[in-house]
Amino acid sequence: MTEDDRKGPGGPGGPSRRDFLRGSGVAAATAVLTGQATAILDEAKAAQAAEPKILKGEVEITLKVNGHDHPCTVEPRSTLLDTLRNRLDVTGPKRVCDRASCGACTAIVDGDPVYSCTTLAVSCQGKKIETLESFDTGEHGVPHAFHQNDGLMCGYCTPGFVTACKAFLDKNPNPTLEEVRKGIDGNICRCGTYVGVLQAALDAAKAMKGA
Numbered sequence: 001m002t003e004d005d006r007k008g009p010g011g012p013g014g015p016s017r018r019d020f021l022r023g024s025g026v027a028a029a030t031a032v033l034t035g036q037a038t039a040i041l042d043e044a045k046a047a048q049a050a051e052p053k054i055l056k057g058e059v060e061i062t063l064k065v066n067g068h069d070h071p072c073t074v075e076p077r078s079t080l081l082d083t084l085r086n087r088l089d090v091t092g093p094k095r096v097c098d099r100a101s102c103g104a105c106t107a108i109v110d111g112d113p114v115y116s117c118t119t120l121a122v123s124c125q126g127k128k129i130e131t132l133e134s135f136d137t138g139e140h141g142v143p144h145a146f147h148q149n150d151g152l153m154c155g156y157c158t159p160g161f162v163t164a165c166k167a168f169l170d171k172n173p174n175p176t177l178e179e180v181r182k183g184i185d186g187n188i189c190r191c192g193t194y195v196g197v198l199q200a201a202l203d204a205a206k207a208m209k210g211a
Contacts, residue, residue, distance in 0.1 A: 061125050065090055066134035074121050081105045081116035084131065092132030092159050103187030106160040106167075107131050113167040113186070132159045135166055142166045145204035146197070153191035161187050165201045173205055 055076035062071045065088060072087045084090040084107070093116045096104035100115040107116040108130035137143050142165050145151070152158040161184065168183035169175070175183065180201045189197060 055122065059122065061122055063088070063121065063124055063129055064127065065129045066131060076120070076122055078121045079117055080107060080109075080114070080119040080121045080124055080129075083121040084116065084129075090131055090133060092163070094156060094159055096156055101188070102157065102160070102190075103164060104157050104160040106163040106187065108163060108167045111167065111170065113164045115186075130163075130166075132163055135162065140207045140210065142169065142200070142204040142208075145200040145207060149196040149200040149203060151193055151196035151200040153189075153193050157187060157189045157191075161189065161197055165197075165204060169201065169205050169208060173209060175201070175205055177202065 058073050058075055060071065060073055062069050063083065064070075065084065070088050072083060074083050074087065078087075081093055081095060084093055085095070093107050094104040095117060096102050098105075098117050100118040103115065105115055105117040106113050107119075108114070109119070109124055110127045132143075135141055135143055142162050146158065146162055146165075151161065164184045164187050165180075168180070172179060172183065177198060180198055184197070184201065
């Protein structure tokens with residue numbers, strides 16, 4: 001191969017083929033790396049935009065509780081239980097264990113039973129919150145079934161059990177005994193009135209269908 005054959009597109013005196021290929025490779029690699037860097041930057045910007053807003057001090061929120069809007073001022077760390085009881089005078093949910101173990105603080109948020117002692121109030125904005133105060137106390141309601149079946153003793157756990165039963169029956173109006181057991185197993189009765197509680201749930205299911 002002559003010296004001219006080894007020369008690149010520029011001919012004699014121009015860059016060699018090796019130099020040409022090396023330059024092309026560097027250019028291609030630079031383009032790939034630039035594209036990757038751009039993609040990484042785009043991902044970082046998207047992640048930053050998706051990060052939750054940091055709240056501090058006191059914030060104004062509005063909670064929809066039992067069909068009514070309640071504006072209030074809370075700290076971002078305030079729980080739903082504290083806000084309901086101390087700011088809105090909604091005392092149906094009870095503070096007992098304060099660590100999401102017993103269920104006495106149960107409230108219904110968008111149809112699901114939650115431990116209000118570990119649920120942040122700010123996370124409940126725009127959601128439907130139901131507590132014991134709004135339940136039907138007539139013969140077709142869950143509270144009446146608890147009364148008829150002695151599903152209470154000291155009473156600390158009762159509001160939570162009634163609320164959990166209401167949430168469960170709203171989703172499963174024709175439960176079996178075993179389904180009731182599983183449906184309310186997040187609540188604890190220290191007095192051991194489970195027999196009455198379970199029967200109350202079954203009776204309430206029948207009564208609610210006749211309402």
